[in-house]
Amino acid sequence: MPRTKEFDYQEKLKVARNLFWQKGYQATTMNDLVDTLNINRSSLYESFGNKHALFIDCLTNYIQEKKITYQQSAAKGKSPLDAAIRIIKDIVKTILIDTKTCLAINSTFELARIDAEVAKMLKDQALQSVDLFEKLFTEAKNKGEIPQDKDPKLLAFFVVSNFASLWNADLLFSDKKILYQLTDFLIQTIRS
Incomplete structure (x- = not known):
């Protein structure tokens, strides 16, 4: 008879994600994961697979959360341009509140050149944001909210690329004034 899991999978996934977030993928060892998750090594392998599979699950979970957050921010907008600006401003709020840099950005710089699976996930996530x-x-251009000479696709790539710059x-610099000036x-x- 199979043994039932004695822990909440999603809860442990968040704990592992926070560890990868704090230390980075390369510096996180299986011993770190065993100690931090407070489960034995065989349970870790049985439930999550190897370190890479666990990281992929963590990154997938994070990307899903980001997508939902962007959609929630956009839904508060009174117009298409306002929706885009709300997403940007909510990201800046997160930057100021959170002590950790975006996991997707960290992973891009640490792994995208050396891990094809991670690179594809991050590219797909970025392209969803661009879309x-x-x-x-x-929509903003059609409503006259931004100039007619603006290319919406290029502008979208520009904005998404700037998120890494803001982080x-x-x-x-740890300078709130500079961060607000860059955001403005x-x-x-976008507007001009």
């Missing part, structure tokens, strides 16, 4: 912004900017600015400049670039 969301492109739709919003196309970088906060991490390096990004929004002004």
